[in-house]
Amino acid sequence: MTPTRLRLPRVLPARPAPLPVPPDAPVVAFIPVHNEEATVGEVVRRLPASVAGRRVVTIVVDDGSTDASAPLAREAGATVVSQPGNLGLGAAVRRGLAEAVRLAPAAVVYLDADLEYFPEDVEQVAGPVLTGEADYVVGSRFAGTIERMPAHRRFGNRVLTVWVRWMTRHDVTDGQSGYRAFSPSAARAAEVIHDYNYAQVLTLDLLAKGYRYREVPIRYAFRASGESFVKLGPYLRKVVPAVHRELNSPRVPPSSMP
Numbered sequence: 001m002t003p004t005r006l007r008l009p010r011v012l013p014a015r016p017a018p019l020p021v022p023p024d025a026p027v028v029a030f031i032p033v034h035n036e037e038a039t040v041g042e043v044v045r046r047l048p049a050s051v052a053g054r055r056v057v058t059i060v061v062d063d064g065s066t067d068a069s070a071p072l073a074r075e076a077g078a079t080v081v082s083q084p085g086n087l088g089l090g091a092a093v094r095r096g097l098a099e100a101v102r103l104a105p106a107a108v109v110y111l112d113a114d115l116e117y118f119p120e121d122v123e124q125v126a127g128p129v130l131t132g133e134a135d136y137v138v139g140s141r142f143a144g145t146i147e148r149m150p151a152h153r154r155f156g157n158r159v160l161t162v163w164v165r166w167m168t169r170h171d172v173t174d175g176q177s178g179y180r181a182f183s184p185s186a187a188r189a190a191e192v193i194h195d196y197n198y199a200q201v202l203t204l205d206l207l208a209k210g211y212r213y214r215e216v217p218i219r220y221a222f223r224a225s226g227e228s229f230v231k232l233g234p235y236l237r238k239v240v241p242a243v244h245r246e247l248n249s250p251r252v253p254p255s256s257m258p
Helices: 040-046 069-076 091-100 119-130 153-169 184-189 199-208 232-247
Strands: 029-032 054-062 079-082 107-111 135-144 180-184 212-222
Touching: 029 040, 029 069, 029 091, 029 119, 040 054, 040 069, 040 119, 040 180, 054 069, 054 091, 069 079, 091 107, 091 184, 107 119, 107 184, 119 135, 119 180, 119 212, 135 153, 135 199, 153 199, 199 212, 199 232
Parallel strands: 029 054, 029 107, 054 079, 135 212
Antiparallel strands: 107 180, 135 180
16 A cells, blocks of 8 residues: 655656747736625736736636626726636636636736735746746745734744645745746646645645746735635645645646646
């Protein structure tokens, strides 16, 4: 019987070959949204029109919102794609990655819709992907500037980050950040194996496939309106089993993926 794996192997696969990037390829930013009408329009408007000389295309994944999030995002300039209901953040990230890959991007950026992260930092997050230094970039709040984060949130993030650092054997400083960038190859190969969330399983998936990881400092300010869906009990009940499945799932080489 194969023993249960609790961490990634010490030796990971070689870095997968990059996909070709057309000269006019855009940077695609996707934003999952569920009832964020107070902030989503501003997030879209504050994203720069271009990054490193490449135009920015914004996609909002509407995850079953019952408020005006979708029309406000569209009015602000985003392309809106709708889920058939409130399927969960992990499912929305999966959809956003798929929609972005269809546009043959130079880089893909994921950004939360609640204005806790600064849209203007998109160039900093996408930069290592655009220069070829990394395939998967996480914007680190703890390496950057935190304007405000409640004490219980800070503690929870620190504890979960220690867990991710131990599992990945990488110097991770922010395991739950809502600001990430992907190379075209990493975006195509990324797998999110549960619908509730994405943070830990996505990092484990891409590192296990050999993609190069990097962090960059970002700015952060705790949300001024609305309420996060994350509650510690449900989060741990759903995320821990998903992480176990991710660590012990058979690996498909990225080159063999469609």
